[in-house]
Amino acid sequence: MNVNEIIDQIEGLFVLTKLVDNNFDNIKIPEELGYEIKKLNFAELSIEELKGFKFGHWDKDLYLVPGYLFDYIADGVELISIFDEKCIKGINPIDRDTRFGCIAFGFDKTNLIL
Numbered sequence: 001m002n003v004n005e006i007i008d009q010i011e012g013l014f015v016l017t018k019l020v021d022n023n024f025d026n027i028k029i030p031e032e033l034g035y036e037i038k039k040l041n042f043a044e045l046s047i048e049e050l051k052g053f054k055f056g057h058w059d060k061d062l063y064l065v066p067g068y069l070f071d072y073i074a075d076g077v078e079l080i081s082i083f084d085e086k087c088i089k090g091i092n093p094i095d096r097d098t099r100f101g102c103i104a105f106g107f108d109k110t111n112l113i114l
Helices: 003-016 031-038 047-052 067-072
Strands: 062-066 078-081 086-088 104-106
Touching: 003 031, 031 067, 047 067, 062 067, 067 104
Parallel strands: none
Antiparallel strands: 062 104, 078 086, 078 104
Protein backbone atom coordinates (compact mmCIF):
# COMPACT_ATOMS: atom_id res chain seq x y z
CA MET A 1 0.00 0.00 0.00
CA ASN A 2 1.46 3.38 -0.94
CA VAL A 3 1.31 6.54 1.16
CA ASN A 4 -1.60 8.04 -0.80
CA GLU A 5 -3.70 4.90 -0.32
CA ILE A 6 -2.96 5.05 3.42
CA ILE A 7 -3.96 8.73 3.53
CA ASP A 8 -7.21 7.91 1.70
CA GLN A 9 -8.05 5.27 4.31
CA ILE A 10 -7.18 7.64 7.16
CA GLU A 11 -9.39 10.35 5.63
CA GLY A 12 -12.20 7.78 5.46
CA LEU A 13 -11.78 7.19 9.20
CA PHE A 14 -12.01 10.95 9.78
CA VAL A 15 -15.36 11.00 7.95
CA LEU A 16 -16.67 7.93 9.80
CA THR A 17 -15.78 9.40 13.20
CA LYS A 18 -17.04 12.87 12.26
CA LEU A 19 -13.70 14.53 12.94
CA VAL A 20 -14.32 17.96 14.45
CA ASP A 21 -11.58 20.51 15.25
CA ASN A 22 -8.88 17.86 14.82
CA ASN A 23 -10.11 15.95 17.87
CA PHE A 24 -8.61 12.54 17.13
CA ASP A 25 -9.73 10.90 20.39
CA ASN A 26 -12.24 8.64 18.62
CA ILE A 27 -9.97 7.55 15.77
CA LYS A 28 -9.46 3.79 15.88
CA ILE A 29 -6.87 2.56 13.39
CA PRO A 30 -7.61 -0.96 12.11
CA GLU A 31 -4.74 -3.37 12.75
CA GLU A 32 -3.92 -3.90 9.06
CA LEU A 33 -3.82 -0.15 8.38
CA GLY A 34 -1.70 0.39 11.51
CA TYR A 35 0.78 -2.14 10.16
CA GLU A 36 1.04 -0.15 6.90
CA ILE A 37 1.42 3.15 8.78
CA LYS A 38 4.29 1.76 10.86
CA LYS A 39 6.23 1.06 7.66
CA LEU A 40 6.28 4.78 6.77
CA ASN A 41 9.23 7.02 7.45
CA PHE A 42 7.37 10.22 8.31
CA ALA A 43 10.58 12.24 8.21
CA GLU A 44 10.79 11.55 4.48
CA LEU A 45 7.19 12.41 3.56
CA SER A 46 6.40 15.54 1.60
CA ILE A 47 4.63 18.45 3.24
CA GLU A 48 1.45 17.64 1.29
CA GLU A 49 1.59 14.05 2.55
CA LEU A 50 2.06 15.26 6.13
CA LYS A 51 -0.98 17.51 5.71
CA GLY A 52 -2.97 14.49 4.53
CA PHE A 53 -2.23 12.83 7.86
CA LYS A 54 -3.26 16.09 9.64
CA PHE A 55 0.20 17.09 10.82
CA GLY A 56 -0.09 20.59 12.25
CA HIS A 57 2.00 23.42 10.80
CA TRP A 58 3.59 25.16 13.78
CA ASP A 59 5.95 27.64 12.17
CA LYS A 60 7.92 27.96 8.96
CA ASP A 61 9.89 24.77 9.65
CA LEU A 62 7.99 22.55 12.08
CA TYR A 63 5.11 20.14 11.39
CA LEU A 64 3.61 18.68 14.57
CA VAL A 65 2.62 15.03 14.95
CA PRO A 66 -1.11 14.38 15.31
CA GLY A 67 -1.76 12.53 18.55
CA TYR A 68 -3.33 9.52 16.86
CA LEU A 69 -0.09 8.83 14.91
CA PHE A 70 2.43 9.02 17.74
CA ASP A 71 2.38 5.27 18.46
CA TYR A 72 3.04 4.53 14.79
CA ILE A 73 6.30 6.49 14.66
CA ALA A 74 9.28 4.20 15.16
CA ASP A 75 11.41 4.42 18.27
CA GLY A 76 14.72 6.10 17.53
CA VAL A 77 13.19 8.81 15.34
CA GLU A 78 14.28 12.36 16.14
CA LEU A 79 11.46 14.80 16.88
CA ILE A 80 11.75 18.54 17.46
CA SER A 81 9.65 20.33 20.08
CA ILE A 82 7.95 23.69 19.68
CA PHE A 83 10.73 24.97 21.95
CA ASP A 84 13.35 23.71 19.45
CA GLU A 85 14.45 20.82 21.69
CA LYS A 86 15.52 17.60 19.98
CA CYS A 87 14.15 14.36 21.43
CA ILE A 88 14.52 10.75 20.37
CA LYS A 89 11.26 8.80 20.50
CA GLY A 90 11.60 5.81 22.79
CA ILE A 91 14.61 7.31 24.60
CA ASN A 92 13.66 10.82 25.72
CA PRO A 93 10.40 11.61 27.50
CA ILE A 94 7.87 13.15 25.10
CA ASP A 95 4.73 14.83 26.43
CA ARG A 96 1.75 13.45 24.53
CA ASP A 97 -0.65 16.17 25.61
CA THR A 98 -2.37 17.52 22.51
CA ARG A 99 -3.57 20.93 21.39
CA PHE A 100 -5.73 21.09 18.27
CA GLY A 101 -5.04 17.38 17.80
CA CYS A 102 -1.23 17.50 17.77
CA ILE A 103 1.51 16.93 20.29
CA ALA A 104 4.17 19.63 20.76
CA PHE A 105 6.74 17.62 18.79
CA GLY A 106 7.21 17.11 15.09
CA PHE A 107 9.47 17.12 12.07
CA ASP A 108 11.53 20.00 10.75
CA LYS A 109 10.52 20.46 7.11
CA THR A 110 14.06 21.37 6.11
CA ASN A 111 14.79 17.64 6.48
CA LEU A 112 11.81 16.60 4.37
CA ILE A 113 11.63 15.74 0.70
CA LEU A 114 9.76 18.60 -0.97
